[in-house]
Amino acid sequence: MSGSDRLMKKILILSGPNLGRLGKREPEIYGSKTLQDVHEDVAQSLGSGFTSSGRQSNHEGELISWIGETEDEGIDGIIFNPGAYTHTSYALYDAIRGSSLPVIEVHISNPDAREEFRKTSTIAPACAGRVAGFGTTSYVLAAQGLAALLLKN
Numbered sequence: 001m002s003g004s005d006r007l008m009k010k011i012l013i014l015s016g017p018n019l020g021r022l023g024k025r026e027p028e029i030y031g032s033k034t035l036q037d038v039h040e041d042v043a044q045s046l047g048s049g050f051t052s053s054g055r056q057s058n059h060e061g062e063l064i065s066w067i068g069e070t071e072d073e074g075i076d077g078i079i080f081n082p083g084a085y086t087h088t089s090y091a092l093y094d095a096i097r098g099s100s101l102p103v104i105e106v107h108i109s110n111p112d113a114r115e116e117f118r119k120t121s122t123i124a125p126a127c128a129g130r131v132a133g134f135g136t137t138s139y140v141l142a143a144q145g146l147a148a149l150l151l152k153n
Protein backbone atom coordinates (compact mmCIF):
# COMPACT_ATOMS: atom_id res chain seq x y z
CA MET A 1 0.00 0.00 0.00
CA SER A 2 1.45 3.40 -0.97
CA GLY A 3 1.50 6.43 1.33
CA SER A 4 -1.26 8.19 -0.63
CA ASP A 5 -3.46 5.04 -0.46
CA ARG A 6 -3.24 5.16 3.32
CA LEU A 7 -4.54 8.75 3.30
CA MET A 8 -7.57 7.83 1.19
CA LYS A 9 -10.80 6.83 2.93
CA LYS A 10 -12.14 3.53 1.60
CA ILE A 11 -15.86 2.98 1.11
CA LEU A 12 -17.39 -0.43 0.42
CA ILE A 13 -20.67 -0.53 -1.56
CA LEU A 14 -22.34 -3.76 -0.54
CA SER A 15 -25.48 -5.16 -2.18
CA GLY A 16 -27.53 -8.21 -1.30
CA PRO A 17 -29.75 -10.74 -3.08
CA ASN A 18 -31.04 -10.13 -6.61
CA LEU A 19 -29.40 -6.72 -6.92
CA GLY A 20 -26.96 -8.20 -9.42
CA ARG A 21 -29.92 -8.18 -11.84
CA LEU A 22 -30.38 -4.42 -11.56
CA GLY A 23 -31.14 -2.81 -14.91
CA LYS A 24 -32.28 -6.13 -16.38
CA ARG A 25 -35.67 -6.68 -14.67
CA GLU A 26 -38.39 -4.51 -13.06
CA PRO A 27 -37.00 -1.15 -14.34
CA GLU A 28 -40.27 0.51 -13.26
CA ILE A 29 -39.26 -0.11 -9.62
CA TYR A 30 -35.48 -0.31 -9.69
CA GLY A 31 -34.51 1.78 -12.74
CA SER A 32 -32.46 0.95 -15.81
CA LYS A 33 -28.90 1.26 -14.45
CA THR A 34 -26.86 -1.85 -13.78
CA LEU A 35 -25.12 -2.33 -10.43
CA GLN A 36 -21.82 -1.69 -12.22
CA ASP A 37 -23.23 1.69 -13.42
CA VAL A 38 -24.22 2.48 -9.83
CA HIS A 39 -20.73 1.61 -8.52
CA GLU A 40 -19.24 3.95 -11.14
CA ASP A 41 -21.71 6.75 -10.26
CA VAL A 42 -20.69 6.48 -6.59
CA ALA A 43 -16.98 6.48 -7.42
CA GLN A 44 -17.40 9.58 -9.61
CA SER A 45 -19.44 11.43 -6.99
CA LEU A 46 -16.82 11.03 -4.25
CA GLY A 47 -14.11 13.62 -3.69
CA SER A 48 -10.44 12.98 -4.33
CA GLY A 49 -9.84 11.78 -0.76
CA PHE A 50 -11.99 8.67 -1.25
CA THR A 51 -11.91 5.35 -3.05
CA SER A 52 -14.82 2.96 -3.40
CA SER A 53 -15.37 -0.62 -4.46
CA GLY A 54 -18.55 -2.65 -4.95
CA ARG A 55 -19.53 -6.22 -4.09
CA GLN A 56 -22.80 -8.13 -4.44
CA SER A 57 -23.88 -11.50 -3.09
CA ASN A 58 -27.08 -13.53 -3.07
CA HIS A 59 -25.87 -15.31 0.07
CA GLU A 60 -26.45 -14.05 3.59
CA GLY A 61 -23.37 -15.83 4.99
CA GLU A 62 -21.10 -14.27 2.37
CA LEU A 63 -22.41 -10.78 3.19
CA ILE A 64 -21.78 -11.49 6.89
CA SER A 65 -18.22 -12.68 6.19
CA TRP A 66 -17.46 -9.63 4.06
CA ILE A 67 -18.72 -7.26 6.78
CA GLY A 68 -16.52 -9.09 9.30
CA GLU A 69 -13.44 -8.71 7.09
CA THR A 70 -13.82 -5.00 6.27
CA GLU A 71 -11.76 -3.63 9.16
CA ASP A 72 -8.81 -5.92 8.34
CA GLU A 73 -9.07 -4.75 4.71
CA GLY A 74 -8.65 -1.11 5.76
CA ILE A 75 -12.20 -0.14 4.78
CA ASP A 76 -13.52 2.94 6.61
CA GLY A 77 -17.28 2.70 6.03
CA ILE A 78 -20.00 0.74 4.24
CA ILE A 79 -23.03 1.61 2.13
CA PHE A 80 -25.28 -1.42 2.41
CA ASN A 81 -28.37 -2.44 0.47
CA PRO A 82 -29.23 -5.84 1.97
CA GLY A 83 -32.16 -6.40 -0.45
CA ALA A 84 -34.92 -8.52 1.10
CA TYR A 85 -32.58 -9.56 3.95
CA THR A 86 -33.31 -6.05 5.26
CA HIS A 87 -36.60 -7.36 6.53
CA THR A 88 -35.54 -10.73 7.96
CA SER A 89 -31.91 -10.92 9.00
CA TYR A 90 -30.89 -10.69 12.64
CA ALA A 91 -27.56 -12.22 11.57
CA LEU A 92 -26.79 -9.15 9.43
CA TYR A 93 -27.86 -6.92 12.33
CA ASP A 94 -25.34 -8.76 14.55
CA ALA A 95 -22.62 -8.49 11.89
CA ILE A 96 -23.09 -4.71 11.62
CA ARG A 97 -23.21 -4.34 15.42
CA GLY A 98 -20.02 -6.39 15.64
CA SER A 99 -18.23 -4.04 13.29
CA SER A 100 -16.89 -0.69 14.45
CA LEU A 101 -17.43 0.86 11.00
CA PRO A 102 -20.30 3.21 10.14
CA VAL A 103 -22.87 1.48 7.90
CA ILE A 104 -25.45 3.41 5.88
CA GLU A 105 -28.57 1.43 4.93
CA VAL A 106 -29.58 2.21 1.36
CA HIS A 107 -32.63 1.34 -0.74
CA ILE A 108 -33.51 2.15 -4.32
CA SER A 109 -37.25 2.08 -3.66
CA ASN A 110 -38.97 3.43 -0.55
CA PRO A 111 -39.76 0.25 1.42
CA ASP A 112 -42.07 2.20 3.77
CA ALA A 113 -44.38 2.99 0.82
CA ARG A 114 -44.60 -0.64 -0.34
CA GLU A 115 -45.90 -3.92 1.11
CA GLU A 116 -46.33 -4.25 4.89
CA PHE A 117 -43.42 -6.72 5.29
CA ARG A 118 -41.00 -4.15 3.83
CA LYS A 119 -41.76 -1.64 6.62
CA THR A 120 -39.58 -3.54 9.07
CA SER A 121 -35.81 -3.23 8.88
CA THR A 122 -33.95 -5.56 11.23
CA ILE A 123 -30.65 -3.81 10.47
CA ALA A 124 -31.78 -0.16 10.94
CA PRO A 125 -30.94 0.04 14.68
CA ALA A 126 -27.35 -1.00 13.92
CA CYS A 127 -26.85 1.58 11.14
CA ALA A 128 -25.54 5.15 11.29
CA GLY A 129 -28.11 6.36 8.75
CA ARG A 130 -30.56 5.40 6.02
CA VAL A 131 -31.28 6.67 2.47
CA ALA A 132 -34.27 5.28 0.54
CA GLY A 133 -36.62 6.11 -2.29
CA PHE A 134 -34.42 8.08 -4.71
CA GLY A 135 -33.91 5.33 -7.24
CA THR A 136 -30.29 4.30 -7.76
CA THR A 137 -29.34 7.89 -6.78
CA SER A 138 -29.94 6.64 -3.20
CA TYR A 139 -26.51 4.99 -3.42
CA VAL A 140 -24.86 8.29 -4.42
CA LEU A 141 -26.66 10.21 -1.65
CA ALA A 142 -25.70 7.56 0.90
CA ALA A 143 -22.06 7.83 -0.23
CA GLN A 144 -22.17 11.62 0.23
CA GLY A 145 -23.58 11.20 3.75
CA LEU A 146 -21.01 8.56 4.66
CA ALA A 147 -18.15 10.67 3.26
CA ALA A 148 -19.26 13.64 5.40
CA LEU A 149 -19.47 11.38 8.44
CA LEU A 150 -15.97 9.98 7.83
CA LEU A 151 -14.47 13.46 7.44
CA LYS A 152 -16.09 14.56 10.71
CA ASN A 153 -14.64 11.66 12.71
Ligand code: CA2
Binding pocket: 017, 018, 019, 021, 022, 023, 024, 025, 026, 030, 081, 082, 083, 084, 085, 086, 106, 107, 108, 109, 110, 111, 118
Ligand atom coordinates in the same frame (compact mmCIF):
# COMPACT_ATOMS: atom_id res chain seq x y z
O1 CA2 B 1 -35.45 -0.82 -2.72
C1 CA2 B 1 -34.47 -1.53 -2.46
O2 CA2 B 1 -33.33 -1.22 -2.72
C2 CA2 B 1 -34.72 -2.92 -1.85
O3 CA2 B 1 -33.66 -3.19 -0.94
C3 CA2 B 1 -34.69 -3.90 -3.01
C4 CA2 B 1 -35.02 -5.34 -2.58
C5 CA2 B 1 -36.31 -5.37 -1.78
O4 CA2 B 1 -36.55 -6.69 -1.31
C6 CA2 B 1 -36.28 -4.41 -0.60
O5 CA2 B 1 -37.52 -4.45 0.05
C7 CA2 B 1 -36.02 -2.99 -1.08
C8 CA2 B 1 -35.19 -6.24 -3.80
C9 CA2 B 1 -34.05 -6.21 -4.75
C10 CA2 B 1 -34.43 -6.93 -6.00
O6 CA2 B 1 -33.66 -6.39 -7.03
C11 CA2 B 1 -34.00 -6.70 -8.32
C12 CA2 B 1 -33.38 -5.93 -9.27
C13 CA2 B 1 -33.67 -6.15 -10.58
C14 CA2 B 1 -34.54 -7.14 -10.94
C15 CA2 B 1 -35.15 -7.90 -9.98
C16 CA2 B 1 -34.86 -7.69 -8.64
